[in-house]
Amino acid sequence: MGFIKSRIENFMLASKILHDLQEQTKALPEHLVNINQNTPTNRADVIIIGSGITAAAVARSVLLESRRLGVSRRVVVLESRTLCSGATGRSGGQIQGSPHEQFDDLRRSVGFAHAASIIRFQISQIQELAKLCAAEKWDIADFREVETVDFYLTDEERDAAFEKAKTAKRYVPELAFRMWHGEDARRYFGGNRNIRGAVSYLAATISPFRFVSCVWKSLLSQYPFFLYMKTNATVVSVQTPVSKDHGYEVITTHETFKCDHVVHATNAFAGELIPGLRGKLTGILGTMTALRPSGRFPNVNGRRSWVVSYGHGYDTATERPTTGRRSGDIIDDSRLEPLQLAHLHGILPALFAFYRAEELDGWRTKRMWSGVMGMTGDLLPFVGRLDTSLTYRSPGVYYDNLQTVQPSEWISAGYCGKGMAWAWLCGTSVGIRIAGTENEDAPPYPGRPAGPLRHWLPHGLEPTLERLEKADLGNLVHRFF
Numbered sequence: 001m002g003f004i005k006s007r008i009e010n011f012m013l014a015s016k017i018l019h020d021l022q023e024q025t026k027a028l029p030e031h032l033v034n035i036n037q038n039t040p041t042n043r044a045d046v047i048i049i050g051s052g053i054t055a056a057a058v059a060r061s062v063l064l065e066s067r068r069l070g071v072s073r074r075v076v077v078l079e080s081r082t083l084c085s086g087a088t089g090r091s092g093g094q095i096q097g098s099p100h101e102q103f104d105d106l107r108r109s110v111g112f113a114h115a116a117s118i119i120r121f122q123i124s125q126i127q128e129l130a131k132l133c134a135a136e137k138w139d140i141a142d143f144r145e146v147e148t149v150d151f152y153l154t155d156e157e158r159d160a161a162f163e164k165a166k167t168a169k170r171y172v173p174e175l176a177f178r179m180w181h182g183e184d185a186r187r188y189f190g191g192n193r194n195i196r197g198a199v200s201y202l203a204a205t206i207s208p209f210r211f212v213s214c215v216w217k218s219l220l221s222q223y224p225f226f227l228y229m230k231t232n233a234t235v236v237s238v239q240t241p242v243s244k245d246h247g248y249e250v251i252t253t254h255e256t257f258k259c260d261h262v263v264h265a266t267n268a269f270a271g272e273l274i275p276g277l278r279g280k281l282t283g284i285l286g287t288m289t290a291l292r293p294s295g296r297f298p299n300v301n302g303r304r305s306w307v308v309s310y311g312h313g314y315d316t317a318t319e320r321p322t323t324g325r326r327s328g329d330i331i332d333d334s335r336l337e338p339l340q341l342a343h344l345h346g347i348l349p350a351l352f353a354f355y356r357a358e359e360l361d362g363w364r365t366k367r368m369w370s371g372v373m374g375m376t377g378d379l380l381p382f383v384g385r386l387d388t389s390l391t392y393r394s395p396g397v398y399y400d401n402l403q404t405v406q407p408s409e410w411i412s413a414g415y416c417g418k419g420m421a422w423a424w425l426c427g428t429s430v431g432i433r434i435a436g437t438e439n440e441d442a443p444p445y446p447g448r449p450a451g452p453l454r455h456w457l458p459h460g461l462e463p464t465l466e467r468l469e470k471a472d473l474g475n476l477v478h479r480f481f
Contacts, residue, residue, distance in 0.1 A: 032213060033082050037228045043258045044076040044228075046434060047250045049235050049273070050265035051079035052088030053208060053419065054412045054427040056215040058263050061431025061448065063223050068442075069435065075227050076257055078250070080234040084212045087267050087419055090371030092288055093142075094316050095129070095204040095420045096122045097307050098150055099175055100161065101314075102418075103168040109378065110460060116171040117458045118380075122421040123174055124449055124456060126204045129424060132447035133211070136218060141211035142321075148203040150307040150314075151185070151195050151351060157309065158182075158197030165199050177201050190298040191351045205305055205318050206420065238262055238273055238409070240395045247395035247407020260407045261434050264386075265427065268374035270413040276390030277463070280471050281382065281414050283372040290367040297352050308347055315347050376414035377471035383412045383426045384462035385433070410434065411463060425449075429457045 046062055048055045059075050066073045079085070099119050106115035126145075133143040152158035158181070165177040178200045180188065185198035219227050233252045241249050246258040264270045268283030298304075302321030307314055349363045376382060386409040388394040395407040410433070412426045428448055432438050444450035460467070 032216060034231050035083060035229045036231060036233075039074075039076060039228045039257075042256060043074070043246065045073040045259060046075045046261045046263065047248070047257055047259040048075060048077045048263045048265055049250075050086065050263075050267070051077055051083050051212075051216070051229070051231065052086050052265065052267070053084075053212050053423045054088075054267070055079075055263070055265040056212050056219075057424045057427025057447075058265060058410075058412065058431040058434075059227060060215060060219055061428045062434050063219060063226060064445065064448075065432055065435035065437050065442075066226075069437070071435075073226065073435075075223075076259070077227070077229040078233045078235055078252060078257075079229070079231045082231050083216065083229075084209050086269075087371050087373060088212055088423070089209045090286075090288065090369055091208045091420055092316060092318050093206045093208050093420060094148075094305055094318050095126050095206060097148060097203060097305075097316055097418070097421075098309065098314065099172070099201065099203075100165040100168040100177065100199060101150070101309065103172065104164040105379070107167075107171075110380075112171050114458065114460060119168070119172045120174065121425065121456065121458050122418075123172075125421060125425045128447050128449060129206060129211075130204070133206075135446035136214065138211065138214040140207075141214055142207040143204065143211070144206075144302055144321075145202060145204050146303055146305045146318075147200055148305045148307065149185075149189055149198050149200040150309050151189075151191070152197045152199075153194055153308070153310055155182075155196050157311075161197070161199050161309070175201060189304075190296070194351055203305065205302075208420065235273065238391070238393060240393045244396065244398045247398075247405070248393070248409070260405055262409045263430060263434075264409065264411045264413060267413045267415065267419070268372045270374070270382075270411055274386060274390055274409075274411070275392050276387070276468070277382070277411075279473055280377050280468050282375055282473055284375050284417075285370055286373050286417065287368070287370045289365055291348060292364040292366055293348065293352065294363050297348070308351065317348060373417045373419075374414040375416050375473070375476065377473045377475045378467070379416050379476075381412065381414045381416070381422050381426060381461060382463040383429060383457075384410065386411055386463060387465055389465065390463065390468070408434075425457070426461070429453055 048058055055077055059077060062073060062075055103115050103119055106118055129143055133141050150161065152161055162179045165179060169175050169177060180198040180200065182196045186192070186195050189198060216229065233254060235250055235252050237251045239249045239251065247260045248262050250257045250259060250262060264274060271277040271281050300319065302319050304319060306317040391409050393409070397404055397406050399405065410430050412423070412430050415422045432453055438453040441451055449456040
C-alpha cells in the first residue's frame with residue numbers, strides 16, 4: 001500500500017509541475033517572436049542590435065539603472081530575424097563547463113591571478129541567474145544547478161585533467177571537484193569501458209530561449225514607454241550624422257533611427273558593422289542534436305550534464321527533466337555539417353551503450369540544428385566601448401540642455417562557445433556603463449552583483465587597440481590544430 005501511495009503522490013506532484021509550467025508557457029505571448037512595435041519618434045537614447053541574452057542584459061541594466069537615477073532613457077531593440085533567433089536560441093544552455101580545463105588555458109595566456117578572476121566571474125554568473133529566476137519566479141526558464149561530469153577517454157588525458165583540477169582548486173578555492181578513476185566513474189555515472197576517468201563539479205543549465213523571453217516580457221510590461229522592439233529589422237549601416245543633436249543614425253531595411261549609443265550584441269556577426277574587428281572576431285558553425293537515449297542511459301531527471309573531452313575538442317550534453325517539456329524552444333537553422341552530425345549521433349552511444357544491437361538501436365535522433373559561435377583571436381570576449389578607429393565613425397560631443405553628451409558604440413560579443421557563462425553579466429556591465437554608474441558602490445539586485453563594476457568584472461575584456469593587435473585569428477591555428 002505504501003508503494004502505491006508513493007507512486008500516486010509522485011504522479012500528483014509531476015502533474016502539478018507540468019500544469020504550472022503549462023500555465024507559464026501560456027503567459028509567454030506568441031507575438032513576442034515577431035514583435036514589431038511602432039516607436040513614438042525615430043529618436044532613441046540607446047539602440048541595441050540583437051535580441052539574445054546579451055541584448056536582454058544590456059536593456060535591463062540600462063533601464064533599471066536609469067530608473068534608480070530618476071533618468072528617462074528610451075531603448076530600441078533591432079533584430080534582423082525573429083526574437084532570440086541567433087546563438088542564444090540555439091544554445092544547449094550549459095553554464096560553466098570544464099572550469100579546470102578553462103583555467104588551464106587561461107593561466108597560460110593571462111596568468112594565474114587573472115584566470116582565477118575569470119572563473120570567479122563565471123561562478124557569479126550562475127549565482128546571479130539563480131537569484132534572478134527565483135526572484136521573478138521564472139520556473140519556465142528551467143534554471144537548474146546540476147552535477148556536471150567531464151569524461152576522459154585515455155589514461156593520459158584523465159591524469160592531466162586531475163592535475164588541472166588540483167591547480168584550479170588552489171587558485172579558486174570555491175571550486176569543488178571530485179576525481180574518478182575508470183572503474184569508479186563507470187560504476188557511479190554509468191557507461192562502458194571507453195570511459196577511463198572523470199572529473200565532476202557543480203555547474204548549472206538554463207533554457208536560453210525561455211529565459212530571454214521572460215526577460216523581454218517583463219521589461220516590456222515594466223517600461224512600456226521606454227522600451228521598443230522590432231524584429232525582422234536588419235541593420236544595414238551605422239552612420240555619423242551631419243546634425244549635432246544626436247550621435248548616430250542606425251539605418252535598417254525599413255527606417256532610420258537617431259541615437260546616442262549603439263550596442264552591438266550580435267556575437268559572431270558584429271564584424272559586419274565594425275570593420276576594425278574583421279580578422280579579430282569570426283564565426284564557427286556548431287551543431288546540436290536532441291537525442292532519445294536507450295534504456296541503459298542513466299536517467300537522473302535533469303540533475304546532471306556531461307562533457308566529453310578529447311585532445312583540443314569536447315562535446316557537451318544536458319539531460320532535460322522528464323516533466324515540463326515544451327516543444328518549440330529550439331530555433332533551427334538551415335545549415336548542418338554532415339561530419340559533425342555523424343560525430344554527435346555516435347558519441348553518447350559510444351560511451352553508454354554496451355555494444356548490443358538492441359541498445360544501439362534504442363538511440364533516436366529527435367532534432368538537429370546548428371548555430372554560429374563567435375570566436376576571438378585571444379579566446380576572450382570583447383566587452384566595452386569601441387574605439388572610433390575600429391568603427392570608422394567619429395561622432396562629436398554635443399550639448400543637450402547644457403549637459404555634455406558623448407555618443408559611443410559598445411560591444412559585448414565573442415564568447416567563444418561559452419556564451420551562457422559570459423553573456424549575462426557582460427551585457428549587464430555594458431548597460432551600467434551606458435548609464436554612467438560603473439564607479440558607484442551600487443546595491444545589488446537580482447541579476448546584478450553589488451558594488452562598482454571593477455569589483456566583479458574581470459579586467460582585460462575591453463577591446464583596446466593594444467589588445468586587438470595581439471588577438472589575431474591566426475592564434476587559433478596553434479590552439480586547435
